[in-house]
Amino acid sequence: MYRVIMREQIVPNIHRLIIESEYVPRNARAGEFLVVRVDEAGERIPLNLVDWDERSVSTVFMEVGTSTRKLAQLKAGDSIATLAGPLGKPTEEIAEKHVLCIGGCYGIAALLPVIRMFKNKGNHVTTIIEARSRSMLYWQDQLSKYSDEFHEMTRDGSRGRRGHVNDFIMDYLKDNKVDMVYAQGCTYLTYLTSESTRGSGIKTIVGLNPIMVDATGMCGVCRVIVNGETKFGCVDGPEFDGHQVEWQNLLNRRRIYIREEVYSLSYYECETYG
Amino acid sequence: MASKIIPEKTPMREQPPHERVRNFDEVPHGYNDEEAKREASRCLQCKRPACVQGCPVEIDIPGFIGLIAQSDHAGAIKRLKEKNVLPAVCGRVCPQEEQCEKLCVLAKKYQPVAIGRLERFAADREMSAGSTAVPAPVSRTGKKVAVIGSGPGGLTVAGDLVQFGHQITIFEALHKPGGVLVYGIPEFRLPKAIVYREVDYLIKQGVKLVLDFIVGKTATIDQLLEDFDAVYIGTGAGLPWFMNIPGENLNGVYSANEYLTRSNLMRAYLFPTYDTPIARGKNVAVVGGGNVAMDCARTALRLDAEHVYLVYRRTRAEMPSRVEEVHHAEQEGIEFMFLHNPVKYDGDEEGRVCKATCQKMVLGEPDSSGRRRPVPTDEFVDLDVDTVVVSIGNGPNPLIPQVTSDLKAGKWGNIEVDAKTGKTSKKACWAGGDVVRGGATVILAMGDARIAARSMHDYLTTGAW
Ligand SMILES: Cc1cc2nc3c(=O)[nH]c(=O)nc-3n(C[C@H](O)[C@H](O)[C@H](O)COP(=O)(O)OP(=O)(O)OC[C@H]3O[C@@H](n4cnc5c(N)ncnc54)[C@H](O)[C@@H]3O)c2cc1C
Numbered sequence: 020m021y022r023v024i025m026r027e028q029i030v031p032n033i034h035r036l037i038i039e040s041e042y043v044p045r046n047a048r049a050g051e052f053l054v055v056r057v058d059e060a061g062e063r064i065p066l067n068l069v070d071w072d073e074r075s076v077s078t079v080f081m082e083v084g085t086s087t088r089k090l091a092q093l094k095a096g097d098s099i100a101t102l103a104g105p106l107g108k109p110t111e112e113i114a115e116k117h118v119l120c121i122g123g124c125y126g127i128a129a130l131l132p133v134i135r136m137f138k139n140k141g142n143h144v145t146t147i148i149e150a151r152s153r154s155m156l157y158w159q160d161q162l163s164k165y166s167d168e169f170h171e172m173t174r175d176g177s178r179g180r181r182g183h184v185n186d187f188i189m190d191y192l193k194d195n196k197v198d199m200v201y202a203q204g205c206t207y208l209t210y211l212t213s214e215s216t217r218g219s220g221i222k223t224i225v226g227l228n229p230i231m232v233d234a235t236g237m238c239g240v241c242r243v244i245v246n247g248e249t250k251f252g253c254v255d256g257p258e259f260d261g262h263q264v265e266w267q268n269l270l271n272r273r274r275i276y277i278r279e280e281v282y283s284l285s286y287y288e289c290e291t292y293g
Numbered sequence: 294m295a296s297k298i299i300p301e302k303t304p305m306r307e308q309p310p311h312e313r314v315r316n317f318d319e320v321p322h323g324y325n326d327e328e329a330k331r332e333a334s335r336c337l338q339c340k341r342p343a344c345v346q347g348c349p350v351e352i353d354i355p356g357f358i359g360l361i362a363q364s365d366h367a368g369a370i371k372r373l374k375e376k377n378v379l380p381a382v383c384g385r386v387c388p389q390e391e392q393c394e395k396l397c398v399l400a401k402k403y404q405p406v407a408i409g410r411l412e413r414f415a416a417d418r419e420m421s422a423g424s425t426a427v428p429a430p431v432s433r434t435g436k437k438v439a440v441i442g443s444g445p446g447g448l449t450v451a452g453d454l455v456q457f458g459h460q461i462t463i464f465e466a467l468h469k470p471g472g473v474l475v476y477g478i479p480e481f482r483l484p485k486a487i488v489y490r491e492v493d494y495l496i497k498q499g500v501k502l503v504l505d506f507i508v509g510k511t512a513t514i515d516q517l518l519e520d521f522d523a524v525y526i527g528t529g530a531g532l533p534w535f536m537n538i539p540g541e542n543l544n545g546v547y548s549a550n551e552y553l554t555r556s557n558l559m560r561a562y563l564f565p566t567y568d569t570p571i572a573r574g575k576n577v578a579v580v581g582g583g584n585v586a587m588d589c590a591r592t593a594l595r596l597d598a599e600h601v602y603l604v605y606r607r608t609r610a611e612m613p614s615r616v617e618e619v620h621h622a623e624q625e626g627i628e629f630m631f632l633h634n635p636v637k638y639d640g641d642e643e644g645r646v647c648k649a650t651c652q653k654m655v656l657g658e659p660d661s662s663g664r665r666r667p668v669p670t671d672e673f674v675d676l677d678v679d680t681v682v683v684s685i686g687n688g689p690n691p692l693i694p695q696v697t698s699d700l701k702a703g704k705w706g707n708i709e710v711d712a713k714t715g716k717t718s719k720k721a722c723w724a725g726g727d728v729v730r731g732g733a734t735v736i737l738a739m740g741d742a743r744i745a746a747r748s749m750h751d752y753l754t755t756g757a758w
């Protein structure tokens with residue numbers, strides 16, 4: 020059992036969770052992820068590693084289904100059944116380049132360790148965070164600390180530029196020389212980001228979120244097609260070159276259990292709230 | 294004497310097929326005292342027992358069977374455990390017909406002695422008696438050993454080395470110990486309680502178990518060696534192979550590992566009480582012909598499938614599965630499609646598999662394995678399916694060889710060892726079981742572990758590599 024140090028809601032539906040961990044911090048690197056399982060009946064779900072110190076790891080998650088709903092009920096002092104990591108390949112380190120980093124929903128937090136690493140390597144870091152509306156944007160202070168340029172945008176225009184990231188990126192690339200683009204967040208955001216740089220051919224690394232079970236390379240449910248080859252997201256990724264990802268297949272595979280997920284959540288809510 | 298021989302094995306009572314396909318409870322019930330005694334009395338107590346040659350860990354077979362015949366159950370289990378720390382497991386899952394029972398003298402004219410069933414009986418008898426004596430603590434050597442992986446191999450190494458007085462820590466990647474015994478082999482064939490009981494027994498002896506620890510990521514072997522004197526790598530063959538045919542990434546196409554892990558480890562058969570889902574397909578194709586394929590097919594039936602097709606490219610005679618599994622699968626209504634091999638899958642408008650196109654095969658000349666090679670014909674058949682489980686084998690997980698200095702692995706990722714000692718190319722590191730052999734058997738993994746444990750003990754006491 021792993022003790023919860025704190026859990027707080029940052030913005031509606033998005034929570035920060037800090038868990039005690041004896042072993043995970045030692046080798047933790049930017050771009051890696053954790054697997055958590057809330058209780059004995061729980062699923063193993065992957066969540067990005069957002070921060071860590073000697074005795075704890077933290078992650079930020081969005082409430083979407085049963086497991087994240089359960090996580091959102093945790094209080095300091097509670098325990099969860101499984102915490103494993105760090106998993107996946109860390110973000111490839113580059114130095115002294117201009118990197119454009121984009122984060123949306125939980126991916127805003129997932130950017131933190133990555134831009135910190137980029138910044139420490141002497142890169143020029145431009146960060147864009149995006150959300151539906153201003154109430155869903157968060158962590159501006161922490162992220163701008165590691166960014167040379169910092170931008171916010173919203174789909175409804177309530178803060179920063181209005182619209183989708185792809186428009187922002189394309190405009191930005193007209194006026195600026197960028198060596199690499201990096202994106203974290205939902206599949207739609209990483210897809211739009213990749214499409215917006217396809218024409219210019221700028222290297223675009225995206226964190227993908229295929230469905231996982233073990234997250235150690237043992238089951239293959241996380242397979243994604245990259246450059247025509249089947250890769251396992253958990254061990255070969257989760258970051259891949261967005262121009263080589265077969266998006267249709269990824270979007271399709273993310274929906275494998277949609278019916279069951281909806282059923283599971285309504286079952287959980289009935290059991291919990293009567 | 295010969296006139297008194299009972300030609301057939303004492304039958305084992307089991308759940309009738311129509312009932313058991315609706316539950317995940319164990320299929321055979323095991324012998325009672327009387328049945329065991331009767332079966333044990335069939336053994337001729339050979340002076341030079343051929344059966345022992347067939348057992349990879351050389352159990353004293355006439356010895357333990359003789360004790361059962363005398364109703365000395367405590368003696369029987371003690372005799373078994375001298376050579377095999379997991380008799381309740383091996384009695385159930387060993388391919389006896391290829392090993393001990395194959396060489397039993399009775400098998401020349403009659404059915405062999407049911408060695409596996411008797412082994413299971415002795416172990417279950419001890420469990421139901423409730424008391425398992427924990428060996429008295431031995432004097433500590435002060436040496437620390439890290440065992441990576443808690444499959445049958447890792448558990449055996451831990452059991453042997455703790456007896457020598459070393460301090461053992463098992464590191465397991467998953468959230469439950471047992472390896473394939475827990476995540477792969479279904480409850481209806483090997484109840485998990487049996488495995489957990491064996492693990493508890495090790496813990497009572499002072500073995501430390503660390504779950505959720507992925508060696509190579511959480512800490513590397515080189516990092517472990519800062520704290521431990523020796524390391525055993527028993528990480529198994531967990532990397533699922535696919536066929537790389539069109540449509541294999543459609544929704545509803547599973548690897549056997551995913552299918553079984555969801556059902557067994559995550560208990561998806563109890564969804565939604567347990568949170569992990571699994572497809573409850575109506576028409577399921579399982580591709581392959583080994584134990585793993587059989588387990589998937591029988592799991593699919595228990596998840597309410599109406600038709601389960603077992604698509605295998607050779608014939609019944611070449612199936613690597615245990616005979617009992619094929620027999621049980623057949624009784625339960627699995628539809629065998631021998632001499633068929635899938636070549637592509639098609640999906641519906643939602644991206645779910647709906648059709649498997651299979652090529653008909655014929656048998657040609659024997660290949661390197663001695664089995665006749667399947668040769669494709671130009672005939673094809675289409676199967677309407679909503680779930681496919683690809684069960685064509687697994688390779689060793691590449692993680693550890695990739696990140697460990699000086700550790701040599703072969704072309705398929707198998708860690709290379711010296712067969713006589715289990716030593717790898719890396720100082721203070723041993724390996725055995727499926728990570729060395731590729732997908733093999735429980736008892737071979739345990740045999741490897743035994744050999745390595747002895748060599749590790751030598752190293753820990755003398756310091757000589
Ligand atoms: C490598 C990796 C890192 C991840 N990091 C994070 C992270 O840091 N924070 C975080 O909140 N999530 C992260 N995810 C996604 C997270 O694992 C899922 O959101 C989680 O498994 C959902 O579990 P659930 O039981 O709550 O919902 P489910 O019941 O599994 O899903 C409920 C509904 O939400 C949809 N859904 C599920 N996951 C997502 C998603 N990621 N994006 C959009 N819709 C989704 C489903 O399709 C379904 O309709 C990551 C995924 C991967 C593979």
Ligand SMILES: Cc1cc2nc3c(=O)[nH]c(=O)nc-3n(C[C@H](O)[C@H](O)[C@H](O)COP(=O)(O)OP(=O)(O)OC[C@H]3O[C@@H](n4cnc5c(N)ncnc54)[C@H](O)[C@@H]3O)c2cc1C
Pocket residue numbers: 386387388441442443444445446447464465466467470471472473474477478479506507508509527528529530531553584585588615690692693725726727728732733734735736738
């Ligand atoms: C479905 C199925 C049915 C089978 N049926 C039979 C049968 O009837 N009879 C039979 O004899 N054999 C059978 N086998 C084969 C048998 O189970 C294996 O040969 C045997 O389990 C191998 O044992 P092992 O100890 O080498 O590894 P495994 O049992 O594979 O255990 C390895 C363990 O190591 C862990 N691990 C892996 N990597 C790491 C890491 N980096 N860090 C920490 N831990 C790690 C894994 O999670 C796993 O728990 C079957 C196999 C399967 C899959």
Ligand code: SF4
Pocket residue numbers: 347348349350351352354377383384387389392393394408409412736
């Ligand atoms: S361990 Fe396996 S091979 Fe050996 S006697 Fe028992 S059942 Fe037979």
Ligand code: SF4
Pocket residue numbers: 335336337338339342343344345354355396397398399406408
């Ligand atoms: S060969 Fe058969 S009959 Fe002879 S000792 Fe072994 S089990 Fe008994």
Ligand code: FES
Pocket residue numbers: 230231232233234235236237238239240241242251252253254
């Ligand atoms: S999640 Fe199972 S192999 Fe990646």
